Amino acid sequence: EVVLTQSPDTLSLSPGERATLSCRASQSVASNFLAWYQQKHGQAPRLLIYGASFRAAGIPDRFSGSGSGTDFTLTISRLEPEDLAVYYCQQYATPPPWTFGQGTKVDMK
Amino acid sequence: EVQLVESGGGLVQPGGSLRLSCVTSGFTFSGRLMQWVRQAPGKGLVWVSRINNDGSSKDYADSVKGRFTISRDNAENTLYLQMNSLRAEDTAIYYCVRTRWGAGGPAFDYWGQGTLVSVSS
Numbered sequence: 001e002v003v004l005t006q007s008p009d010t011l012s013l014s015p016g017e018r019a020t021l022s023c024r025a026s027q028s029v030a031s032n033f034l035a036w037y038q039q040k041h042g043q044a045p046r047l048l049i050y051g052a053s054f055r056a057a058g059i060p061d062r063f064s065g066s067g068s069g070t071d072f073t074l075t076i077s078r079l080e081p082e083d084l085a086v087y088y089c090q091q092y093a094t095p096p097p098w099t100f101g102q103g104t105k106v107d108m109k
Numbered sequence: 110e111v112q113l114v115e116s117g118g119g120l121v122q123p124g125g126s127l128r129l130s131c132v133t134s135g136f137t138f139s140g141r142l143m144q145w146v147r148q149a150p151g152k153g154l155v156w157v158s159r160i161n162n163d164g165s166s167k168d169y170a171d172s173v174k175g176r177f178t179i180s181r182d183n184a185e186n187t188l189y190l191q192m193n194s195l196r197a198e199d200t201a202i203y204y205c206v207r208t209r210w211g212a213g214g215p216a217f218d219y220w221g222q223g224t225l226v227s228v229s230s
Contacts, residue, residue, distance in 0.1 A: 033214040039154075045154065045204075045217075050214065050216035051214055051216070092217075096168040097156050097170050098156045098159075
């Protein structure tokens with residue numbers, strides 16, 4: 001099973017600042033099949049990024065993904081108040097189980 | 110518009126059973142691999158099960174193997190999760206999830222609103 005470790009656990013930033021979220025895998029993620037999801041309080045998760053760097057439909061371009069192998073990053077270039085959420089990375093490369101990171105909470109200063 | 114609407118959750122005693130349903134619309138259901146993902150209260154996301162487009166291939170997390178059964182009815186555009194021998198640790202919101210296809214691989218692109226399963230005496 002591929003273990004994903006996200007850091008930091010919590011990120012406190014001001015609107016307009018840049019947010020950098022990290023996801024590290026216990027083994028290389030084949031084909032960079034790594035996704036990022038946003039979950040706002042009381043809502044279902046929403047796909048932001050797939051294939052490590054492809055933005056999903058309707059996602060603002062302030063969200064970007066990068067990385068390969070075992071190290072991946074989600075960047076929010078200019079934080080908006082509506083970006084307050086928990087962000088999860090997920091690998092879907094290996095045979096099941098497909099695993100999620102523990103989440104990074106982004107809150108506003 | 111893609112829609113996934115779960116139902117069937119509720120309060121059940123340990124050892125009991127529930128059947129979750131997910132009615133879908135807005136896409137060709139029979140062409141998509143589908144998943145169930147759960148989230149215990151205040152916790153993270155955990156993959157539970159998947160089924161391929163025609164129902165011939167199924168996979169389960171170790172924690173539910175032998176107790177849960179995933180199935181689908183392509184004529185009714187509906188996904189199911191039969192849950193038997195329920196335990197307190199199965200308490201969670203259960204999400205029905207569609208899987209995308211194409212370049213970038215099978216990420217989970219649409220999620221239902223979830224249905225809450227509570228296992229308690």
